[in-house]
Amino acid sequence: MKDSYRRRLSCLFLSSLLLLGSCFVSGCTKEDVSQTPESLAPTQAATRVPAKTPTKAPATSKPTAKPTVKPTAQTTANPTATPTKTGKKYFTMSFDDGTVQDKRIIQILKKYKVDCVTFFINTGLYGAKWSWVGESAGMPDVHTRLTEAEIRSGIYKGYDVAVHTLTHPSLIDCENDKVRVLKEVGNDATNIKSLTGIQPVGMAWPGVHPAYTKNLINTIVQGTTVRFARTTKDTSSYRLPAAFMEWHPTCSMSSSMLMPLAKRFLKRTDTEDTLFYVWGHGYELDLYDLWDEFEALIKMMSEADNIILVSNTEFYKLYKNKIPSVA
């Protein structure tokens, strides 16, 4: 694990250098940034906790063992009052870009009989290989997208699929070109409907945060079926989004805080509803050797008796009357 972690830090360092290097060489145009997979932003430098197979909390009289029954004193306005309500706890994930690793991700999800993942794909980049993503780590094939034939064969059957634009451009660069924006978002949605039968109502903004503007949000909501859009701004919190078109996740799959945040979430006893949202890319699981950690996370969440597992779209549909799309 130590070797793996060192390698990951090394990869992050090299990736950051790569990103910075391309910025300096090219004058750092927004297009360059848009072609960067969202996770290459450095993750938080926190102490790493090795992935372990979690054990279920024993049913004891400790308040944290049965959070749905007895909230702790800190979460209650009046510690002496009898709590009457415990918030629902949701878990969801998403993976961007539609890379070949999505197949193995789905195998693991099927093993634990869960479908709480949304896949955001680019239907204008079938089979594309971004060799520069893993070159510095000696893995030039690591970021390779699924082909149209592979997707049409039903890889994502039973799972949520949503928009990541046709070709992963910087939408900020073309925000005044409404035709282009609506083509990137709307045509991706149309293609996904054709491929999977799903009419997408959500997307993940392509590129590193901030990858959108209020103008873009309005264009997309007014001109397409998209009503939620995930950002890459990690909050390290479990708060529900304030507006669905700026849906900030809790943390990324490659964050060193992933498992600590997951374990903390299981123990929480909030009175309001909470959400633990993990996002990432399939290729990161190969590049940073995160397969065991991913499986441990899925096992942990699937075995917890107080967590509701939902896809992004399922969560949106549950809360669309309580949370606005646009702030």
Ligand SMILES: [Zn+2]
């Ligand atoms: Zn992406």
